[in-house]
Amino acid sequence: MVAIEASNLSKVYDTGKEALKNLDFSLHQGEVFGFLGPNGAGKTTTIKLLTGLLTPSTGKSQILGVDPSAEPAKLHGFCGIMTEHAQMYNLLSGYENLLFYGEVFGLEKEMAKARALQLLERLELTDAMYQKLGTYSTGMRQRLSLARALLHSPQMLFLDEPTSGLDPESIWRVNDLIKEMAKDEGITVFLCTHQLRYAQEVCSTYGLIAEGELLAKGNLRELRALTMDALTLELKAENIPLTENSHLEKVAENRYEMKISEVEEIPAIVQRLARNGTSIYEVRALEQSLEDIYFALIKRKGEGHDHL
Ligand SMILES: Nc1ncnc2c1ncn2[C@@H]1O[C@H](COP(=O)(O)OP(=O)(O)OP(=O)(O)O)[C@@H](O)[C@H]1O
Ligand SMILES: [Mg+2]
Missing domain, CATH: 3.40.50.300 (P-loop containing nucleotide triphosphate hydrolases)
Structure with missing residues (x-):
């Protein structure tokens, strides 16, 4: 009701x-x-x-x-x-x-x-x-x-x-x-x-x-779903050829992050990295918190996108 x-x-x-x-x-x-x-x-x-x-x-x-x-x-x-x-x-x-x-x-x-x-x-x-x-x-x-x-x-x-x-x-x-x-x-x-x-x-x-x-x-x-990049993929890895993986951002020594929209994207990313000689030690997908979403949507409004 x-x-x-x-x-x-x-x-x-x-x-x-x-x-x-x-x-x-x-x-x-x-x-x-x-x-x-x-x-x-x-x-x-x-x-x-x-x-x-x-x-x-x-x-x-x-x-x-x-x-x-x-x-x-x-x-x-x-x-x-x-x-x-x-x-x-x-x-x-x-x-x-x-x-x-x-x-x-x-x-x-x-x-x-x-x-x-x-x-x-x-x-x-x-x-x-x-x-x-x-x-x-x-x-x-x-x-x-x-x-x-x-x-x-x-x-x-x-x-x-x-x-x-x-x-x-x-x-x-x-x-x-x-x-x-x-x-x-x-x-x-x-x-x-x-x-x-x-x-x-x-x-x-x-x-x-x-x-x-x-x-x-x-x-x-x-x-x-509205913010698109709903998940942050966190990787602990060595020997990432970054030129071929420009969407991966280095956040610390051997630690990388990238935004993805669904967990289904992860296997292909991991397979591709492994094929290219990357040693992967840890893979985690973090869901966006309410705080992340809030800031993303407010920022978008500030940039003049009225329709989300
Ligand atoms: N009695 C009033 N006369 C004129 N303007 C008002 C009056 N009350 C609120 N406003 C204005 O209306 C807008 C919205 O105010 P409101 O109090 O609803 O915000 P809020 O979202 O509750 O903010 P906060 O998080 O600070 O509590 C503000 O710009 C405020 O200055
Ligand atoms: Mg108030």
């Missing part, structure tokens, strides 16, 4: 800034979608449009059948939203903040308490639950903000940089929680992040945005 549908979504701010240009995409229920792009690309603007915090200049979207700009309150009833600067109360404790928002979300009191305690435990905040929010560290505040977004057991989660400011162990914990919810509860997650390695661990599909335009969307395999 389709969870998010955006068509021709654009946003021009009052300043005249065209932050988002004709965004068209859809997400299926249960997808963990990583929305990636440089600073100022339009990620937060997109989240704000999809959650009804901003109205689009053109186009429309539907979240589980609800138009966010027409029925924001209805949307917030089944969406959890974690933005960069979450509004919470410094003079209340972490626990009191959650109970307060539980009431705002219309949760029954005992239910809110149980869910708050469960999330505080899960996000390692139990020891600090009676501490005033004003005394929380950045990472603790981030985790409380995530707990707040999850309080009413949403069907959809919008997360804007959920792991910024978190230490590696907390990132791992948050990722684990997101993956588990998507798998066990079928929650759809729309996640903006700059942390590409973590995105690769947690997301099932990705969208790449730059200067307000969606450059690519798909799973890792589909994105690798």
Whole structure:
């Protein structure tokens, strides 16, 4: 079932800034979608449009059948939203903040308490639950903000940089929680992040945005195919006649690399080298990481190739 549908979504701010240009995409229920792009690309603007915090200049979207700009309150009833600067109360404790928002979300009191305690435990905040929010560290505040977004057991989660400011162990914990919810509860997650390695661990599909335009969307395999040279072949070898193998790049003594698009190319390359008297000690094919793909596609956009 389709969870998010955006068509021709654009946003021009009052300043005249065209932050988002004709965004068209859809997400299926249960997808963990990583929305990636440089600073100022339009990620937060997109989240704000999809959650009804901003109205689009053109186009429309539907979240589980609800138009966010027409029925924001209805949307917030089944969406959890974690933005960069979450509004919470410094003079209340972490626990009191959650109970307060539980009431705002219309949760029954005992239910809110149980869910708050469960999330505080899960996000390692139990020891600090009676501490005033004003005394929380950045990472603790981030985790409380995530707990707040999850309080009413949403069907959809919008997360804007959920792991910024978190230490590696907390990132791992948050990722684990997101993956588990998507798998066990079928929650759809729309996640903006700059942390590409973590995105690769947690997301099932990705969208790449730059200067307000969606450059690519798909799973890792589909994105690798877009960049063409999906694999790096690494060779440890001696006596390579480089003039006949100009596509091989020497990266260190007896170490060579070349870009290939599929593993099926490897046997012929190895046979040809061996025939020419090369001694091969090691052959490895490394798949492009999300980070490699990201830089390749952003670079291509910078070179003026709008269509990938
Ligand atoms: N309220 C606003 N008024 C005018 N311009 C804005 C406003 N909010 C954002 N912008 C501009 O819109 C563009 C996209 O901003 P946005 O916050 O969506 O980027 P982002 O991808 O979330 O970036 P980051 O990675 O830094 O969070 C930027 O050029 C930004 O300056
Ligand atoms: Mg942002």
